[in-house]
Amino acid sequence: MNTASAVRAPRGGQSPILSIKGLSKRFGGVAAVDDVSLDVFPRETLAIIGPNGAGKTTFYNLLSGRMKPTSGTIMFDERDITGMPAHRISRLGVSRSFQINNIFNEMTVLENVEVAVTAYRGDSRRWLNLASRNRRVRDEAFELLARLSLSGLADRRAGVISYGDKRLVEIAVVLATRPHLVLLDEPTAGMTPDETQRVMALVRSLAADGDYTFLVTEHDMQVVFGLADRILVMHRGRRLVLGSPQEVRAHPDVRKAYLGDEDEEIAP
Numbered sequence: 063m064n065t066a067s068a069v070r071a072p073r074g075g076q077s078p079i080l081s082i083k084g085l086s087k088r089f090g091g092v093a094a095v096d097d098v099s100l101d102v103f104p105r106e107t108l109a110i111i112g113p114n115g116a117g118k119t120t121f122y123n124l125l126s127g128r129m130k131p132t133s134g135t136i137m138f139d140e141r142d143i144t145g146m147p148a149h150r151i152s153r154l155g156v157s158r159s160f161q162i163n164n165i166f167n168e169m170t171v172l173e174n175v176e177v178a179v180t181a182y183r184g185d186s187r188r189w190l191n192l193a194s195r196n197r198r199v200r201d202e203a204f205e206l207l208a209r210l211s212l213s214g215l216a217d218r219r220a221g222v223i224s225y226g227d228k229r230l231v232e233i234a235v236v237l238a239t240r241p242h243l244v245l246l247d248e249p250t251a252g253m254t255p256d257e258t259q260r261v262m263a264l265v266r267s268l269a270a271d272g273d274y275t276f277l278v279t280e281h282d283m284q285v286v287f288g289l290a291d292r293i294l295v296m297h298r299g300r301r302l303v304l305g306s307p308q309e310v311r312a313h314p315d316v317r318k319a320y321l322g323d324e325d326e327e328i329a330p
């Protein structure tokens with residue numbers, strides 16, 4: 063059981079940070095996302111699960127602006143972001159990490175984070191001279207690396223660090239854009255058990271201390287049940303069940319439609 067969920071579960075009266083109504087995306091005859099409505103509350107961690115083809119990736123593509131929905135609305139922080147281009151959504155505070163590593167292998171770990179900090183800042187610090195601007199970017203990048211226990215790797219070339227560390231650097235790059243809503247795409251895929259534990263501890267501590275709301279797609283049920291305050295189960299594009307880990311684990315439709323009869327898969 064996720065003990066943090068009792069503290070961070072959405073409270074009555076709290077405004078959602080993300081409010082989705084009747085969201086659909088069709089590809090010809092296929093409804094990849096089919097009339098999904100959902101509220102996500104500040105500082106909760108919501109896992110999105112479902113079998114292959116359930117619509118998880120398409121759902122992320124709609125939220126991050128990579129695809130425009132066929133119908134429905136997406137409100138983020140009380141602003142309508144439906145169909146907005148990805149760069150504008152990212153500027154508003156929605157950031158997405160990808161399953162595939164997208165950091166620069168030839169640069170050091172620190173430089174990778176500095177690039178992200180600089181890109182986020184744009185020209186907002188034009189008034190500073192170059193030296194102090196660089197120093198501030200470096201300080202912020204160092205701070206992020208420390209937060210993720212990556213300081214020891216700051217001067218290593220990103221191409222030579224372990225796969226698990228690369229994924230953590232990627233999370234640092236995502237956080238450098240100062241998001242409020244973070245979309246994590248299979249954050250522990252391909253990781254060793256130790257690396258998986260590190261990522262889980264990191265997400266838990268960021269969710270507990272920081273001003274972050276996480277959506278997490280993940281196939282590893284131990285990770286899902288270990289991290290999530292609530293779980294959305296998708297099936298054939300539709301919202302099948304939304305509830306606490308306990309509710310989802312006990313729900314007969316989840317076992318039938320998603321997990322089949324393989325009970326051990328849902329019991330972490």
Ligand SMILES: Nc1ncnc2c1ncn2[C@@H]1O[C@H](COP(=O)(O)OP(=O)(O)OP(=O)(O)O)[C@@H](O)[C@H]1O
Pocket residue numbers: 089092093094112113114115116117118119120121
């Ligand atoms: N660009 C596209 N063109 C046509 N069909 C698509 C496209 N993208 C997704 N689909 C279809 O939409 C459905 C949902 O796919 P999606 O990739 O969103 O599912 P998923 O839950 O992310 O699956 P997985 O766990 O395998 O990544 C599938 O039937 C898929 O074939």
